[in-house]
Amino acid sequence: MQTTGTIDDTRSAVRHARMNGAVVGFVPTMGFLHEGHLSLIAVAREAGATFVVVSIFVNPTQFGPNEDFLRYPRNEERDRELLEKAGVDLLFLPPVEVMYPDGANTTVHVGGVSGPLEGERRPGHFDGVATVVAKLFHIVLPDLAAFGRKDAQQCAVIEQMVRDLDLPVRLVFGETTREPDSLAMSSRNSYLSEAERAKAPVLHRALCAGEEAIARGIHEVAGVETLMHRVVAEEGGVEIDYLVVIDPKTFEAPEDFERDLLLAGAVRVGRTRLIDNIRVPRR
Numbered sequence: 001m002q003t004t005g006t007i008d009d010t011r012s013a014v015r016h017a018r019m020n021g022a023v024v025g026f027v028p029t030m031g032f033l034h035e036g037h038l039s040l041i042a043v044a045r046e047a048g049a050t051f052v053v054v055s056i057f058v059n060p061t062q063f064g065p066n067e068d069f070l071r072y073p074r075n076e077e078r079d080r081e082l083l084e085k086a087g088v089d090l091l092f093l094p095p096v097e098v099m100y101p102d103g104a105n106t107t108v109h110v111g112g113v114s115g116p117l118e119g120e121r122r123p124g125h126f127d128g129v130a131t132v133v134a135k136l137f138h139i140v141l142p143d144l145a146a147f148g149r150k151d152a153q154q155c156a157v158i159e160q161m162v163r164d165l166d167l168p169v170r171l172v173f174g175e176t177t178r179e180p181d182s183l184a185m186s187s188r189n190s191y192l193s194e195a196e197r198a199k200a201p202v203l204h205r206a207l208c209a210g211e212e213a214i215a216r217g218i219h220e221v222a223g224v225e226t227l228m229h230r231v232v233a234e235e236g237g238v239e240i241d242y243l244v245v246i247d248p249k250t251f252e253a254p255e256d257f258e259r260d261l262l263l264a265g266a267v268r269v270g271r272t273r274l275i276d277n278i279r280v281p282r283r
Contacts, residue, residue: 001080001083001084001089001090001091002089002090002091002094002182003080003090003091003092003093004090004091004093004127005092005093005096005098006094006176007094007098007139010053010090010092010139011139011140011141011231013090014051014090014140014141014142017051017089017090019050020223021050022050022051022163023049023050023143023144024049024052024053024140024141024142024143024144025044025045025047025048025049025050025051025052025053025054025142025143025144025145025146026053026054026055026136026137026142026144026145026146026169027040027041027044027052027054027055027145027146028054028055028057028132028133028136028145028147029054029055029057029062030056030057030058030059030072030187031056031057031058031073031074031075031076031079031169031187032072032073032074032075032079032187032190033078033079033082033083033187034177034185034186034187034268035177035185036148036150036174036176036177036184036185036186036226037054037148038082039148039174039175039177040146040147040148040174041054041083041087041088041146042174043084043146043172043173043174044144044145044146044172047144047146047170047172048143048144049143049144050103051089051090052088052089052090053088053089053092053140053142054083054088054090054091054092055093055094055136055140056076056079056090056091056093057092057093057094057099057128057132057136058072058074059099059128059132060096060100060128061100061107061124061127061131061132062124062125062126062128062129062132062281063125063127063128064122064123064124064125067122068188068191071149072187072188073187073188073190073191075113076093080252082257092136092139092140093159099132099135105195106131107127107128107130107131108127108130108131108134108161108165109127109130110126110127110130110157110160110161112160112250113153113156113157113158113160113249113250113251114126114127114153114160115134115251116132116153116199116246116250116251116252117153117242117244117246117251117264117266118153118154118266118275119127119153121242121266122242124197126153126154126157126252129154129157129158129212130157130158130161131134133158133161134161134165137167137169141211142169143167143169143170144169144170144171144172145170145171145172146171146172146173146174147171147172147174148173148174148175148176148177149173149174149176149277149279150176150177150184150185150186150275150276150277151275152248152262152264152277152279153251153264155171155173156169156249156251158171158250159171163210165227176276176277178204179201181201182201182205182208183200183201183203183204184196184203184204184274184275184276186274186275188272188273188274189272189274191270191271191272192269192270192272193270194271196237196265196270196272199235199236199237199238199269200269200272202231202232202234202235202238202267203232203238203267203274203276204276204278205231206228206229206232206265207228207243207264207265207276207277207278208229208242208278209223209227209228209231209261210224210227210245210263210278211230211263211278211280213227214245214257214261214280217283219256219257221245221253221254224245224263225243225244225245228243228263232267237269238267238268238269239267239268239269240265240266240267241265241266241267241268241273242264242265242266243263243264243265243267244263244264244265245261245262245263246261246262246263246264247259247260247262247277248260248261248262249272251264258282259282260279260280260281261279261280261282262277262278262279263277263278263280264276264277265277
């Protein structure tokens, strides 16, 4: 596995691979890798990538002033070992000054889908996400890029950015990877104490209860959301940020249930904020 830390070296490595006929796949990450990240490497290969690039960059511009940038978990040595075992071809490991040199003052704002939910609660978050992903796409110049569906709104924001800016990259998406008790894998799960970890699966249970209610014929937003809130409240010690039924195209409440739906939630367990979602296809 090659490792680069500069833009020129990364472009040179990718250019060399492409000259040899490679299809370049890209998996952007913030490191502290888990099975969910590694599954995206497989997704990229299944989509046709023959040269896989993974970036590790904890992006400061997507963290708010009271969020966890400084304590975000990092383990570069372990990440390298996992990527080697997964057969990654190139690791792009840039320092902050490479991604944001002195004087950098341009951001990418994606309107519409970035506004609700996470956009309301984390002002500027999606501007930071869109900006760093656009920069990474321009550095790596991949044929395709893989993202995980756990971050459903992030996927929608990136899809819109690629479409609106005519970026020449094909997006592919991997399903949420879960622990045996169905908790969505996340680097932030490492923050949870033993007692908090035992409570965390309630988020997915609540979403599943909402899915089951829709399948039983409850086609009223307030009714489904009330049920999901009740499931979390019964657990105790978990603070709800939101538990909603939304249209996955707009991330607003759906006009009706005769369409694809998304059940999305964010909760706090102790100091740790967890997100998850379930897609409900039109029946």
